[in-house]
Amino acid sequence: xxxxxxxxxxxxxxxxxxxxxxxxxxxxxxxxxxxxxxxxxxxxxxxxxxxxxxxxxxxxxxxxxxxxxxxxxxxxxxxxxxxxxxxxxxxxxxxxxxxxxxxxxxxxxxxxxxxxxxxxxxxxxxxxxxxxxxxxxxxxxxxxxxxxxxxxxxxxxxxxxxxxxxxxxxxxxxxxxxxxxxxxxxxxxxxxxxxxxxxxxxxxxxxxxxxxxxxxxxxxxxxxxxxxxxxxxxxxxxxxxxxxxxxxxxxxxxxxxxxxxxxxxxxxxxxxxxxxxxxxxxxxxxxxxxxxxxxxxxxxxxxxxxxxxxxxxxxxxxxxxxxxxxxxxxxxxxxxxxxxxxxxxxxxxxxxxxxxxxxxxxxxxxxxxxxxxxxxxxxxxxxxxxxxxxxxxxxxxxxxxxxxxxxxxxxxxxxxxxxxxxxxxxxxxxxxxxxxxxxxxxxxxxxxxxxxxxxxxxxxxxxxxxxxxxxxxxxxxxxxxxx
Ligand SMILES: *Cc1c(COP(=O)(O)O)cnc(C)c1O
Numbered sequence: 001x002x003x004x005x006x007x008x009x010x011x012x013x014x015x016x017x018x019x020x021x022x023x024x025x026x027x028x029x030x031x032x033x034x035x036x037x038x039x040x041x042x043x044x045x046x047x048x049x050x051x052x053x054x055x056x057x058x059x060x061x062x063x064x065x066x067x068x069x070x071x072x073x074x075x076x077x078x079x080x081x082x083x084x085x086x087x088x089x090x091x092x093x094x095x096x097x098x099x100x101x102x103x104x105x106x107x108x109x110x111x112x113x114x115x116x117x118x119x120x121x122x123x124x125x126x127x128x129x130x131x132x133x134x135x136x137x138x139x140x141x142x143x144x145x146x147x148x149x150x151x152x153x154x155x156x157x158x159x160x161x162x163x164x165x166x167x168x169x170x171x172x173x174x175x176x177x178x179x180x181x182x183x184x185x186x187x188x189x190x191x192x193x194x195x196x197x198x199x200x201x202x203x204x205x206x207x208x209x210x211x212x213x214x215x216x217x218x219x220x221x222x223x224x225x226x227x228x229x230x231x232x233x234x235x236x237x238x239x240x241x242x243x244x245x246x247x248x249x250x251x252x253x254x255x256x257x258x259x260x261x262x263x264x265x266x267x268x269x270x271x272x273x274x275x276x277x278x279x280x281x282x283x284x285x286x287x288x289x290x291x292x293x294x295x296x297x298x299x300x301x302x303x304x305x306x307x308x309x310x311x312x313x314x315x316x317x318x319x320x321x322x323x324x325x326x327x328x329x330x331x332x333x334x335x336x337x338x339x340x341x342x343x344x345x346x347x348x349x350x351x352x353x354x355x356x357x358x359x360x361x362x363x364x365x366x367x368x369x370x371x372x373x374x375x376x377x378x379x380x381x382x383x384x385x386x387x388x389x390x391x392x393x394x395x396x397x398x399x400x401x402x403x404x405x406x407x408x409x410x411x412x413x414x415x416x417x418x419x420x421x422x423x424x425x426x427x428x429x430x431x432x433x434x435x436x437x438x439x440x441x442x443x444x445x446x447x448x449x450x451x452x453x454x455x456x457x458x459x460x461x462x463x464x465x466x467x468x469x470x471x472x473x474x475x476x477x478x479x480x481x482x483x
Contacts, residue, residue, distance in 0.1 A: 079426025130260025233263020
């Protein structure tokens with residue numbers, strides 16, 4: 001329950017002169033600002049900040065935070081995003097003063113601990129991917145895709161080959177074709193079959209010596225492991241092309257299957273998905289990339305190297321594509337991922353994937369009689385169900401179910417993606433949820449599909465805003481306040 005006070009803007013609570021804290025009188029000599037700063041750097045007056053008491057500030061922000069759904073407050077089965085539990089020990093590790101108080105311009109000799117952690121992280125990620133070199137710099141998965149495609153472009157330039165095309169399956173995440181275009185390639189769509197796998201005939205028809213990279217998400221966004229992966233990689237390699245593995249779904253195969261072993265030449269990780277980093281309000285994330293030996297010279301510089309027991313940043317990479325991010329990347333995110341990886345160890349990482357797959361298959365088996373899964377009865381870490389029967393028979397759409405779930409205290413799954421499945425609902429429970437939570441979620445799905453369609457069309461009924469125009473809200477957000 002909220003009173004109107006809680007729903008006011010903090011500016012509306014403001015009363016002139018009210019303070020949360022008072023500073024003691026100044027006990028050092030004061031200097032006029034204009035003796036210290038040039039005139040144009042001095043503001044005309046103090047900023048128009050709200051004047052409120054401490055309890056008002058605390059209540060305001062705590063109440064605001066409760067209007068959000070998060071993994072700390074709700075089950076969050078958002079497929080493709082891997083919204084799993086963010087262990088609090090990761091936060092403690094990353095906030096240790098010896099790590100969080102460092103300055104990136106400090107001398108390397110005083111950064112040895114941090115550099116060692118980053119070096120270890122490079123080695124660990126190489127080991128998990130079965131690839132030979134790693135750059136921690138990119139700031140998100142999509143940024144990793146972009147950086148790796150620049151690496152591929154630099155490689156082909158260097159060996160004197162002109163390759164202009166990147167192939168992307170039709171069920172890929174939108175960032176794949178976008179990264180290809182941003183890196184200067186023409187993005188070409190490869191069809192998938194009714195079973196959700198790469199259509200080998202269509203691949204053959206589109207594959208030639210102009211193809212630089214085939215980008216594949218494996219397991220795919222449908223939660224399926226590509227059965228022809230090796231054959232696809234062989235065909236692409238035979239024509240001199242490279243395989244890029246979108247590693248967003250690595251949480252399904254940790255310690256079980258390595259991209260380098262099934263044909264990938266490069267891949268990114270999403271530590272904020274696979275390795276339990278908090279997604280925050282859209283960030284920050286990280287997007288480390290791993291590549292094979294032959295692509296290593298083109299990676300973003302610097303890379304952490306170990307020599308005679310010391311760690312140093314190697315800037316001497318003449319073929320490097322250069323920096324893609326300031327300093328060493330989003331180190332705070334990498335430290336959380338490091339803490340998570342070291343907490344679990346190799347066997348624990350494998351169990352994570354086994355449990356992620358088990359949980360997804362459990363939910364799939366519980367809901368498929370009302371939400372059929374067109375691409376099969378087994379899945380990896382996630383599955384894509386279809387609400388098209390419900391839409392036809394009861395006028396209940398995937399959107400209605402997604403919106404109604406909010407009333408029951410669940411974040412919605414990803415809906416209407418991938419586009420290859422009508423009325424798609426992409427559900428990813430993750431490994432960090434209990435059987436009780438999964439059962440309760442399945443029960444709520446059943447209950448919603450029994451509800452009156454008109455009630456569902458207006459859902460959610462319990463949120464401050466019900467059905468905004470989502471495209472307009474994203475494209476033309478109203479962010480400024482006027483009283
Ligand atoms: C999340 C995701 C991306 C993009 O990763 P970000 O870290 O959000 O930039 C790319 N591909 C797939 C399949 C994803 O799920």
